[in-house]
Amino acid sequence: MGKTKIYDTAIKQERAVLVSVITQHTTDEKAHEYLEELAFLVETAGGVVDKIFTQKLTLPDKATFIGSGKLEDVKAYIIAESIDMVVFDDELSPSQLRNIEKEFQIKVLDRSNLILDIFAKHAQTAQAKTQVELAQLQYLLPRLTRMWTHLERQRGGIGMRGPGESQIESDRRMILNKVSLLKERLKAIDKQNETQRKSRGELIRVALVGYTNVGKSTIMNMISKSDVLIEDKLFATLDTTVRKVVIDNLPFLLSDTVGFIRKLPHHLVECFKSTLDEVREADVLIHVVDISHPNFEDHIVAVNDTLEELKALDKPVITVFNKIDLYKAPVSENEEGEEIKVTLKDFENSWMAKNADPALFISATNKENLEEFKVKLYEIIVKLHNERYPYSNLLY
Structure with missing residues (x-):
């Protein structure tokens, strides 16, 4: 009898290094939080x-985002430790991405590309899948040249026209x-x-929003007794979920929406605005x-900024x-x-004193x-129900 072959079928986790530039407009604490x-x-x-x-720089390097010395440090580490990918904390320009990939010779992602990858992984409905694909193509369009680096004649201009450029133009038209x-x-x-929204009748609409x-999904499940996915991961919920809920014989619609995040690229917000229609058309917002x-106060600002962009404030x-079970009192001097x-209790009192909202x-x-x-x-x-239906036969 021959020896039994054993195959390792476990999916190997890709090992990554993170790279961030700390500019004069970013504190060390803020940079640390972004990297977390x-x-x-x-x-x-x-x-x-x-x-x-x-790396601390006045502005990111136009060609490689980080300085040449830091670039060499990262490259040496990649080679020594057999790293699979490098992830930058900000959006890279097409030329920066091309130059960095040429230097590192491994996969290079920026924050936008990483978020798009997570969105693609979690999209379930036709709407979410379409929105993700649209955002991915819009991200890819100005970066097409990186796919054709094996062709020598890929740039335009005198003496540089060739098969690479014609292939890129062909791809560009196809993507458009x-x-x-x-x-x-x-x-x-x-x-x-x-x-569908019109067919739901004129029930009051409540939308859960938040970082x-x-x-949000835990609260959704708790109020509506539904079974929405809960994971300790960013963007675990991508598709908007709507449930009819009744509290003391008063029915209303409750929707759970995609979580917001800082440094979310504008084109991504644009692509997902239709998913956030539930937020725009809601009568009440529950900001979780x-x-x-x-840094929850920064998260509040980020959510309010997005709500303002959606004209939903x-x-x-x-x-x-x-x-509140996980709250740890911050210590200062x-x-x-x-x-x-x-x-x-201190925070509760100070918040209630500063803000009129419940x-x-x-x-x-x-x-x-x-x-x-x-x-x-x-x-x-x-x-809201009594304001909308002042002569309703229902007494609440």
């Missing part, structure tokens, strides 16, 4: 972070045609969704915040600070050098303060 988020994105995509490189087709397909899907991975995150908003801890502090996982949350939501929906 980038590392989480890499893990969500299925990779593992091996090392992080940072595909982009037009996808846009038409999205218009058709939008019309279908609009018809990615703050617990992960209060256990050390003129609605009643309930701010829900989730994950006063003028006398004494340590000061900001407790959850705010609630809950733990969706531990079902803490959920009744208070439902009561507040009910009060707002009843008020």
Whole structure:
């Protein structure tokens, strides 16, 4: 009998190094937080972070994003450790991407490309898949030359016209045609969704919004008793989920939307605006915040900026600070050098004093303060219902 062959069928995780430029407009703390988020994105995509490189520059280098010395450092590490890919924390220009790939000879991604990859992985519906494909093609279009580096005559100009350029132009036309087709397909899907929204009747609409991975899907499941995917990953939910919910005999529609994130490329926001129609057309927004995150206030700003871009900030908003069970009081020093801890109660009092909108502090996982949350939501929906239907036979 011959020896039994054993094959390793486990999927090998790609090892990545992260690269970030810290400019004069970025603090070390902010850069560190962006890199933590980038590392989480890499893990969500299925990779593992091996090392992080940072460099302080007034502005990123036009040719290679980082300086020549740092470029050599990263290259040496890639060779020594057999790294699979390099991920940059900002969007690279087509020429930067081409120059860096030529130097490193391995896969090079930027933040936009990585997010697109995660979106492609998580897209389930025809709408989400179409939006992702459109965003990918729009990202790819100005970067077509990187696919043809094996052809010597790829650049335009005197003495440089050749098969590479004609192939690139052929691909460019093909992609532009595909982009037009996808846009038409999205218009058709939008019309279908609009018809569906009208067919739902005139129920009050409530939309969950927030930074990615703050617990929106957990709250959705808890209120609607539905089964929406929950994962400790960025962009685990990509498709908008709508459920009919009843609280004390009052029905309304609740939707869970894709999480927002900082440094999200504008063309990506544009492609996903139709997914966020539920936000634009909602009567009430529930802004979910992960209060256990050390930079949750920055997340609030990022979400509000996106809502402003969507022209959706003129609605009643309930701010829900989730994950109070994981909250750790930040420690600071006063003028006398004494340590000061900001407790959850301290923050709650200061927030309520500064903001007119109702705010609630809950733990969706531990079902803490959920009744208070439902009561507040009910009060707002009843008020809107009575304003919309003042002569309704239903008494709420």
